[in-house]
Structures are given as C-alpha cells and as structure tokens.
Amino acid sequence: MRIPCPICGTRDRREFYYQGAASMLDRPAAEAPLEVWHDYLHLRDNPAGGTRDLWYHASGCGSWLVVERDTVTHEVLGAALVEACDAD
Amino acid sequence: MVELNALSACDGLLPVEHGRLTLREETLGAITSLAPFKGQGKALSAALQAAHGVGFPAPNRMEVSGDVACVWTGRDQAFLLGPQPDAGLGAMAAVTDQSDAWAVVLLSGEGAEDVLARLVPVDLRPAAFPLHAAVRTELGHMAVSIMRIEAGLRIMAFRSMAATLVHELSDAMAAVEARRRLS
Numbered sequence: 001m002r003i004p005c006p007i008c009g010t011r012d013r014r015e016f017y018y019q020g021a022a023s024m025l026d027r028p029a030a031e032a033p034l035e036v037w038h039d040y041l042h043l044r045d046n047p048a049g050g051t052r053d054l055w056y057h058a059s060g061c062g063s064w065l066v067v068e069r070d071t072v073t074h075e076v077l078g079a080a081l082v083e084a085c086d087a088d
Numbered sequence: 089m090v091e092l093n094a095l096s097a098c099d100g101l102l103p104v105e106h107g108r109l110t111l112r113e114e115t116l117g118a119i120t121s122l123a124p125f126k127g128q129g130k131a132l133s134a135a136l137q138a139a140h141g142v143g144f145p146a147p148n149r150m151e152v153s154g155d156v157a158c159v160w161t162g163r164d165q166a167f168l169l170g171p172q173p174d175a176g177l178g179a180m181a182a183v184t185d186q187s188d189a190w191a192v193v194l195l196s197g198e199g200a201e202d203v204l205a206r207l208v209p210v211d212l213r214p215a216a217f218p219l220h221a222a223v224r225t226e227l228g229h230m231a232v233s234i235m236r237i238e239a240g241l242r243i244m245a246f247r248s249m250a251a252t253l254v255h256e257l258s259d260a261m262a263a264v265e266a267r268r269r270l271s
Contacts, residue, residue, distance in 0.1 A: 007147050007163060008223070012209035015225060059226035061147065061163040087129030087164040 004079050007061040015059035021045070022052035022066045025082065048072050054082070097191035097250040104258045107265035109197040111257055114242060116192055120168040121161070121184040128180040129164070139174035150222040150235050159222045161233050167244075191250035195257060196240030199264050204241065206260045208234065212241065228256050 001013040021044050028036045045051075049072055055065045064082040069075065096113055103112040124132040124144070133144035141153035145166055150159035157169040167186070177183050195203060201213050207227045211217065212234065222235035230253060233244040245253045 009148065011225070014209050059231055060224050062165075062224075063163050085129075085164050086126045087124035087132070088127075 001074065001076065003055060003057075003065070003067055003076055005057050005060060005063065005065065006079060006081050007063055007085070008057065011057070011060055015057060016065075017056040017058040019054040019056060019064075022054050024054060025066070050077070055079070097188075097247045098193060098254060101251060101254045102193065104254065104261065106258070106261040107197075107268065109195070109199055109203060109261045109265060111193055111195050111254070111261065114192040114194050117155075117170045117187075118168070118172050118185065119187045119190055119192075120173045121165060121182070121186050122158075122168055122173070122177065123165045123182040123184075124180060125182070132177065132180040135174070135177055135180060136168070139176065140168065140171055142168075145222070148221060148223055150220045152220055152237075157237075159233065159235055160224075161222075162224050167233070189247050190244045191247050191253055192242065192244050193253065193257070194237075194240050194242050195261075199268060200241050202264045203257065203260045204234070204243075206263065207256055208232075210234075212236075227253070230256075 002010050003013060003016055004010045026040070028040050049070060051069060051071055053067050053069065055067045057063050057065060065079045066082060067079045068077040070077065096115065098113040103110060122132065122144070129144060136158060137143045140156050142151040142156055142158040145151045145158055145160040147160050150157055155170050159167050159169060161167050173183055204212050208225055210223050210225045217236055219236055219238065222233065224233050226232060227243065227245065230245050230249050235242050243253070
C-alpha cells in the first residue's frame with residue numbers, strides 16, 4: 001500500500017501512522033446534544049467501499065492527511081493535507 | 089573548570105569498509121533547524137540567500153553553495169548545515185541549534201543504493217534520487233534524513249541511535265558485498 005503525500009510524493013505505508021476515521025475532524029459544537037457527541041466519539045461507519053481516514057506522515061514531512069481509499073479493492077484514491085503549510 | 093574532550097556521535101564505530109562500500113562519519117560544523125513562522129517562508133529564504141548563499145529548499149531537495157547546505161527535513165522545516173546561523177534569521181523562523189543532536193554518516197561506493205534498498209522504503213537510485221535530492225524517511229524503524237551529495241549518500245539519524253545506525257548499515261553492506269562476490 002502506498003499513499004500519495006501531497007508534500008513528499010508517493011510513499012510506502014510504513015512511513016505513515018493510522019489514526020482513524022476522518023469524521024474526527026467534524027467536531028460538534030460544545031453545546032451540541034449528548035447524542036451528537038456520543039455519535040462523534042463512539043459511532044463509526046464500517047463501509048464496504050469508499051472511506052476517508054486520517055493518516056499521519058510520521059517518518060516523512062510530519063503532515064496529517066485525509067486519505068481516501070476503497071476497503072473492497074484496497075485502491076488508494078488520493079490524499080489531501082488537513083491543514084495547508086503556512087510558511088508561504 | 090574541568091576540560092572535557094568532545095567525542096563525535098560515531099566515535100569508535102567508524103569507518104567501516106566492506107569490499108567496495110565504505111561508511112564514514114562526517115563532521116558538518118553547525119546543524120541548525122529553521123522553522124519559518126506563519127507567512128515568513130519567502131522572507132526567510134531571501135534572508136538565507138543573502139546571509140549564507142543558499143535559499144530555503146523545496147520539499148525533497150537541498151540547496152548547496154560551497155561548504156554551506158540547507159536541506160529540507162519536513163513540513164515548513166529545514167536544516168542549515170555548516171555555518172553558525174545569521175542572527176537576523178530569528179526574526180522569521182524558529183532557529184534551534186542541533187549540532188550535537190545528530191549522527192551524520194556518508195555511505196559511498198558501488199552498490200550504496202543496494203544497501204539502503206534493504207533498509208529504506210524509498211527509491212534512492214540515481215534516476216529517482218539525483219544529486220541534491222533529500223528525503224525524510226525511515227531506516228529500519230529509525231527516523232532519518234537522507235541526501236545525495238557528490239561524495240555519496242549522506243544519512244543523518246538521532247545521535248542516540250548512532251550505534252544502531254552503524255550496525256544496521258554495516259550488516260546490510262556486508263550482505264550486499266557477499267552477494268556481489270557470489271555473482
């Protein structure tokens with residue numbers, strides 16, 4: 001499995017750390033109902049097909065990425081930075 | 089005041105030779121981490137160019153001018169290798185002295201890429217990794233920065249891992265050399 005890091009280029013899976021579903025980025029408002037927070041914290045989809053995950057390029061540039069992949073074909077469809085580089 | 093003798097990171101470990109392959113320690117002078125502040129990337133690159141003759145490198149590259157080099161080491165981060173950094177850089181970037189924190193070794197000789205192919209998940213052959221290319225990756229499970237210079241492949245690892253780095257590389261060098269003798 002290879003992941004196309006937007007900064008480093010396509011790299012081996014060994015360089016990356018898997019965090020979990022990219023839905024973790026959609027944090028509810030602090031005053032949101034308990035069910036919404038429960039869903040955010042504990043409930044995950046388990047799709048047969050397209051999924052979005054958070055991966056950390058631990059041994060490379062050190063960026064968090066949202067990786068789109070297919071759980072049926074194992075195809076990696078793309079990767080995007082969670083936050084753009086801010087020096088430029 | 090006690091006079092202490094400074095030892096290099098690979099003191100007593102290098103050089104190592106296996107057939108055509110050699111591994112030796114490099115002494116680079118100062119190693120300084122440069123992490124530009126928000127929006128300061130271009131200003132830092134211009135200040136670097138004026139003070140040291142090298143710009144801030146693009147990802148996977150290093151900039152070289154004489155004995156001075158600036159190598160990309162991560163997202164919005166590069167290492168200045170050689171000189172003491174100009175004091176003015178501190179206005180545009182977090183500037184951190186890391187001179188004693190790294191073990192720096194040079195792997196050279198025919199088959200150097202074959203040695204690293206056993207340890208590193210990046211294609212380092214010249215066609216994919218030409219002169220002054222530089223990657224941040226792992227060697228075994230060690231975080232390393234690897235770059236191609238005229239003399240060979242330079243590998244930088246955390247100083248605390250120096251003995252492991254030399255051990256891993258030396259074993260791989262011996263294996264590549266043994267295979268060459270068989271063929």
